[in-house]
Amino acid sequence: MANVKVSKEYKTISQIAGPLVFVKKTDPVGYQEMVNVRLSDGSMKRGQVLDSSEDLVVVQIFEGTTGIDRAASVRFLGETMKMPVSKDMLGRVLSGAGEPLDGGSKIIPEKELDIEGAAINPWARDSPADFIQTGISTIDGMNTLVRGQKLPIFSASGLPHNEIALQIARQAKVIGENEEFAVVFIAMGITNEEKQMFMTEFERTGALKNAVVFLNLADDPAVERIVTPRLGLTTAEYMAFDLGMQVLVIMTDVTNYCEALRQVGAAREEVPGRRGYPGYMYTDLAQLYERAGKIKDKKGSITQIPILSMPGDDITHPIPDLSGYITEGQIVLSRELHRSGIYPPVNVSSSLSRLMNSGIGKGKTRDDHKAVSDQMYAAYAEGKDLRGLVAIVGKDSLSAKDRKLLDFADLFEDRIVRQGVDEDRTIEDTLNIAWDILKELDVDQLNRIDRKYIEKYLKK
Amino acid sequence: MSTEGVIYRVAGPVVTAKGISPKMYDVVHVGTEKLMGEVIKIVGDYSIIQVYENTSGIKPGEPVSNTGLPLVVELGPGLLTSVYDGIQRPLPVLRDKMGDYIFRGVTAPGLDRKKKWDFTPVVKKGDEVEAGQVLGTVMEGTMLHKIMVPISIKKGKIDSISAGMFTVEDTIAEIDGVKVMMMQKWPVRVPRPVSEKYQPDVPLITGLRVLDTMFPLAKGGAAAIPGAFGTGKTVTQQSLAKYSDAQIVVYIGCGERGNEMTEVLTEFPELVDPKTGQSLMNRTVLIANTSNMPVAAREASVYTGMTIAEYFRDMGYDVALMADSTSRWAEAMREISSRLEEMPGEEGYPAYLSGRLSEFYERACRAKSLCGEDGSISVIGAVSPPGGDLSEPVTQNTLRIVRVFWALDTKLRERRHFPTINWLTSYTMYNKQLEGWYKKNVAEDFPQLKSWAMQVLQKESELQEIVQMVGSDSLPDEQKITLEVAKMIREIYLQQNAYHPVDCYCPIARQYVMMKLIKKYSDLAEKALKAGISVEKIAYVPVRQRFNQAKYEENIDSELEAVGKDMDTQFAALGV
Numbered sequence A: 001m002a003n004v005k006v007s008k009e010y011k012t013i014s015q016i017a018g019p020l021v022f023v024k025k026t027d028p029v030g031y032q033e034m035v036n037v038r039l040s041d042g043s044m045k046r047g048q049v050l051d052s053s054e055d056l057v058v059v060q061i062f063e064g065t066t067g068i069d070r071a072a073s074v075r076f077l078g079e080t081m082k083m084p085v086s087k088d089m090l091g092r093v094l095s096g097a098g099e100p101l102d103g104g105s106k107i108i109p110e111k112e113l114d115i116e117g118a119a120i121n122p123w124a125r126d127s128p129a130d131f132i133q134t135g136i137s138t139i140d141g142m143n144t145l146v147r148g149q150k151l152p153i154f155s156a157s158g159l160p161h162n163e164i165a166l167q168i169a170r171q172a173k174v175i176g177e178n179e180e181f182a183v184v185f186i187a188m189g190i191t192n193e194e195k196q197m198f199m200t201e202f203e204r205t206g207a208l209k210n211a212v213v214f215l216n217l218a219d220d221p222a223v224e225r226i227v228t229p230r231l232g233l234t235t236a237e238y239m240a241f242d243l244g245m246q247v248l249v250i251m252t253d254v255t256n257y258c259e260a261l262r263q264v265g266a267a268r269e270e271v272p273g274r275r276g277y278p279g280y281m282y283t284d285l286a287q288l289y290e291r292a293g294k295i296k297d298k299k300g301s302i303t304q305i306p307i308l309s310m311p312g313d314d315i316t317h318p319i320p321d322l323s324g325y326i327t328e329g330q331i332v333l334s335r336e337l338h339r340s341g342i343y344p345p346v347n348v349s350s351s352l353s354r355l356m357n358s359g360i361g362k363g364k365t366r367d368d369h370k371a372v373s374d375q376m377y378a379a380y381a382e383g384k385d386l387r388g389l390v391a392i393v394g395k396d397s398l399s400a401k402d403r404k405l406l407d408f409a410d411l412f413e414d415r416i417v418r419q420g421v422d423e424d425r426t427i428e429d430t431l432n433i434a435w436d437i438l439k440e441l442d443v444d445q446l447n448r449i450d451r452k453y454i455e456k457y458l459k460k
Numbered sequence B: 001m002s003t004e005g006v007i008y009r010v011a012g013p014v015v016t017a018k019g020i021s022p023k024m025y026d027v028v029h030v031g032t033e034k035l036m037g038e039v040i041k042i043v044g045d046y047s048i049i050q051v052y053e054n055t056s057g058i059k060p061g062e063p064v065s066n067t068g069l070p071l072v073v074e075l076g077p078g079l080l081t082s083v084y085d086g087i088q089r090p091l092p093v094l095r096d097k098m099g100d101y102i103f104r105g106v107t108a109p110g111l112d113r114k115k116k117w118d119f120t121p122v123v124k125k126g127d128e129v130e131a132g133q134v135l136g137t138v139m140e141g142t143m144l145h146k147i148m149v150p151i152s153i154k155k156g157k158i159d160s161i162s163a164g165m166f167t168v169e170d171t172i173a174e175i176d177g178v179k180v181m182m183m184q185k186w187p188v189r190v191p192r193p194v195s196e197k198y199q200p201d202v203p204l205i206t207g208l209r210v211l212d213t214m215f216p217l218a219k220g221g222a223a224a225i226p227g228a229f230g231t232g233k234t235v236t237q238q239s240l241a242k243y244s245d246a247q248i249v250v251y252i253g254c255g256e257r258g259n260e261m262t263e264v265l266t267e268f269p270e271l272v273d274p275k276t277g278q279s280l281m282n283r284t285v286l287i288a289n290t291s292n293m294p295v296a297a298r299e300a301s302v303y304t305g306m307t308i309a310e311y312f313r314d315m316g317y318d319v320a321l322m323a324d325s326t327s328r329w330a331e332a333m334r335e336i337s338s339r340l341e342e343m344p345g346e347e348g349y350p351a352y353l354s355g356r357l358s359e360f361y362e363r364a365c366r367a368k369s370l371c372g373e374d375g376s377i378s379v380i381g382a383v384s385p386p387g388g389d390l391s392e393p394v395t396q397n398t399l400r401i402v403r404v405f406w407a408l409d410t411k412l413r414e415r416r417h418f419p420t421i422n423w424l425t426s427y428t429m430y431n432k433q434l435e436g437w438y439k440k441n442v443a444e445d446f447p448q449l450k451s452w453a454m455q456v457l458q459k460e461s462e463l464q465e466i467v468q469m470v471g472s473d474s475l476p477d478e479q480k481i482t483l484e485v486a487k488m489i490r491e492i493y494l495q496q497n498a499y500h501p502v503d504c505y506c507p508i509a510r511q512y513v514m515m516k517l518i519k520k521y522s523d524l525a526e527k528a529l530k531a532g533i534s535v536e537k538i539a540y541v542p543v544r545q546r547f548n549q550a551k552y553e554e555n556i557d558s559e560l561e562a563v564g565k566d567m568d569t570q571f572a573a574l575g576v
Ligand SMILES: Nc1ncnc2c1ncn2[C@@H]1O[C@H](COP(=O)(O)OP(=O)(O)O)[C@@H](O)[C@H]1O
Pocket: A352, A353, A354, A355, B227, B228, B229, B230, B231, B232, B233, B234, B235, B236, B418, B419, B420, B496, B497, B498, B499
């Protein structure tokens, strides 16, 4: 990948531990410089400098240290990791290290970009405000996605997050616009079966020709996982801000990425933070997630849908927790809804889109959108509370109004939440369904909606 | 003493150098690209440096030079409306110099060197002046920017002073032979002196009902807003930055989202400060060191912001400083400390965490400044506890220092009860000190009304426990009414939509009117019950619907008046 410059080879490995190789007595080596290690059998492994001093250089090996011995020779390449990018990458399937997997030719780069990227100057950012219609009511109606947003799916093992991600990738559009659109798909430690599912779907829908796929699978080296999203996001930045495309990045599974971080941290004997994850995990994740966005005076955008599985369904686990602190909201999936056969099993109450307000309303979705969603949130929450009460005291002891709220919660799950895997609802559809179920409440229970909207939309 | 040395080791943002013999916290330039850093530890001949910029590619053996000076901010005309990174580099200038992304090795001074300001002296040749005394003024937008005698000049006589257009580096005066310019530099980690600190006794009025009425912060006090993600820390901080009655706002985006900074930058210039009629940006200094920008600069950002706040306090202004989020600052400390291989304290945070937090919050104060004017710094720190668990070290250490605690609640968020400030667990320790102000400036019975409302809410929570077990049907009628009144307090009063053009800001006089109306309903309901009227009828008087809506109406004050009249007539119709 990187141009190999003529440089010295060292045979001074002093220690090998986990994914790390310690090299002594080198000439000065740059922090984060790329490294090639030649094994005694002639094969090559690549790595990156994590710590560099006059006496000792610590190298993290991407493909794992299996087979490396102290006789292996180490060559420092004199530059940090670069990603060759070009428009021809669309339609290509690459490995987690960026090598072609599809038997196609090598990518002829138009540019080589540093994969760490750089922080977008906050002054140069443009506010995300264009409504993306995903066709899914719980997202469009209740947790609206906008262009340039990072909105993860918080899932857990056994839940249909992949189906949802694919449905979004298939249906997502900005109403009334016809621009160049690309998908960058970044797989980190997913299973072969999951890979098949994504690839089949991309081929079936023809989405592949507008996609670049990076595949680091479950049996690929864990440490490579630390590089994969950076390659993908570098590609996405090139497409969005050099080529002016609207890029949707799907990253799955961030949990596997974090496990790899933890593994490297442990091998370096770092002081661990919560639950053994590195103390810098927030900053590290931010360096991925913050690469979403829009830039003033540039046409393109990067919208991210990272997928992560919450270990033990626990939203307070460091991975979802730190993610939630960085991303602009989250779509939380619920095992309970899934068990009761509802697809997509979105737990609306704990989901959030922080950028919703800038993407909805008159001229964007519809004037009543905000009020309707606030009302449904509130009524659904009250209805769900009453379920608990009914389990104890019975439905009869509820007042007439409370009974309506209780029924509303059921209707909400059945009509708004539940929809087909191929059901592509317009925002009008979603809001019309909303009014259709809101009319089951008494008018004085609609305390979050301005009277003017009630007069305009409520059809008894 | 030698000032030139070489890099020995590079590990992330921490670089070890040999050969320089610095003082602690000296600023150094690292590597051939002269990255800026600060000495944070000295071990024998090795100096450990936190570097404010990305260190990738930097090698052992590259040169290091010591400036011999600590990290300073530049203070003077041009601060207002500025947008800086954590070490006071203006972001617009950085964009002009290097484009949309922040690369390293670019310097940019905090204050514009070319711009000229119209300086008007207030002292004259021959006058005796002291440190901090006002020499003259400059109009910066609508703010009167006072140019003060630098603290380094204890006392002296004015040799010369002149009016006119000057840059911040031009000499405006000479004091005992020392040339004085408008720009001063001050080390960020050192608090600026005041002549006397006072007990705060005036509230920072924010326009948020739950804060102003229930849990007010005093001007010069410190408040913490802890909350899990998505509970409303940032929206609350931004509301305070927009609507609180501070004269100057310093907003520090410390390790948070880029888009939130963009939001402030696009919104604030459009919003009008009701007191001055000018754009809100004119009273604001923004420090944006987002989560993906270098952590060492994040660590410095809160000090940069605080020093700027102190400078305006010294002119006699009421300053509000928001730090979103102090947890990210603490994490920056943790990250650097772990690179230093220091002995970790609780959850990996350095043992000096609590000391640093108290030093920071202690810089909040109400004080008489050296120039004899009263000024204040109110500090509002967001805290982001992992997993929303308040027992973690940053929250706990913060709560030991601050006197106001606004607890954000995930449960309330799930019901879209905003702001999600929990009325049972939040507290303020300024109640006593501020009571006099409320009595004098709002109404004699305001403190009484407030404690009545708190009692109703307290009662509600007790009753809720019973309802959870036996249902609400079995409650006696008075208690059912209590639940209705509590619901009104929650829905009409405590809930406030930050995005609604009318509801986003509620003047304190209107807060009183609204609370008074709820009390009126409660009193009428009590009478009605005594007169034998059913709970159903009392609970569903039509005026409640109107009251619910009133806060969203353009003509809200006349609506509220109408609500009062409707209450009278409707209860009269019930036979009260
Ligand atoms: N006072 C409020 N009024 C209306 N909505 C609010 C309010 N406070 C918070 N919200 C909603 O909650 C979301 C998250 O708030 P935010 O302040 O970003 O949370 P945090 O900083 O605690 O993560 C916002 O995007 C907004 O939708």
